[in-house]
Amino acid sequence: MITKMRAKTKLRKKPDKLWSLDEISQFLSQQGIRPSFHRLKVFEYLINERTHPTADEIYEVLKKEIPAISRATVYNNLRLFLEKQIVQLLNVEKNEARYDATLSWHGHFKCLGCGQVYDVGIESLKLSWLDNYQVLEKHLDLKGLCPSCRERNKFKEQEGLNG
């Protein structure tokens, strides 16, 4: 009964403690990025929601609180974050750039049913013959169906087995 701790964890999880605007402001300053208001809000969304949003998703959400915000501002700031290397760009799906403020090495799973992008823990990865290659970026991208979408599609799945 003592072993088997750590229950099975959800793949995408909000951070335990949300970042305050003050903390974000400090962090951006440390990184040599001036903490303008819109900029703070874009980063806040990335770091506190962790939903791997597209630029447009961020724009649509922020527009509710800041009706004057421009789509270009969101794109501009995301580009800046990429240059400064405080967020990473995900290309799980073509024509759908998504952004992630988590930089530690992990993979992504996109559900083709609901469209959500989940984090995937990577326990080990062994590659052949990369001596002398300088690896600057690594991306592991999976696609498929999450448990609930799979449940909803059970019928089709079984159909596939026969047909």
Next chain:
Amino acid sequence: MITKMRAKTKLRKKPDKLWSLDEISQFLSQQGIRPSFHRLKVFEYLINERTHPTADEIYEVLKKEIPAISRATVYNNLRLFLEKQIVQLLNVEKNEARYDATLSWHGHFKCLGCGQVYDVGIESLKLSWLDNYQVLEKHLDLKGLCPSCRERNKFKEQEGLNG
């Protein structure tokens, strides 16, 4: 002297034997795809060159031999190949769809210097918590510098170590 066979292999390799148009025609027919001439040539390029080309690269090459060919035809046939699942789509780089007729599980390395896309062998990959998820696609995409581009950039690399 008997051990240590198999010298270090290049990451991207042309197939040992090129496919003839006849063999390709047969293969497409088997897959329920009618082997029109342009279609054959597009697939021939993918299967015999193995350079992970973009649609436009294929178009530019085929145009030399078939001046009347249309860019739309290349796109149409690539889309058909994807639907029929005889090629896979690579999203290593955003806004740069590349196509690969090798379907076995392997990763890709794109050199940021010369732009070439190499195959990477995957010896093992262990993921956490994907029970109940149905994985339909897996992509491992790396970016960096290949040995020769790295050599050419040695100066900059060392600069980075100091500055």
Next chain:
DNA sequence: GTTAAATATTATAATGATTACAAAAATGAG
């Protein structure tokens, strides 16, 4: 606190890869 320079934001135009569309050409069964 005014002023001037630097930076950020905005609205809109431009880009570029891909797709949609409709007409023309090629193919194939009968």
Next chain:
DNA sequence: CTCATTTTTGTAATCATTATAATATTTAAC
């Protein structure tokens, strides 16, 4: 050969993103 189906073509449309130039805001100097 003839008609129906498929393929190809050329062009227009789409859509995410970037470029541009004007306006607004922030910062630092005086």
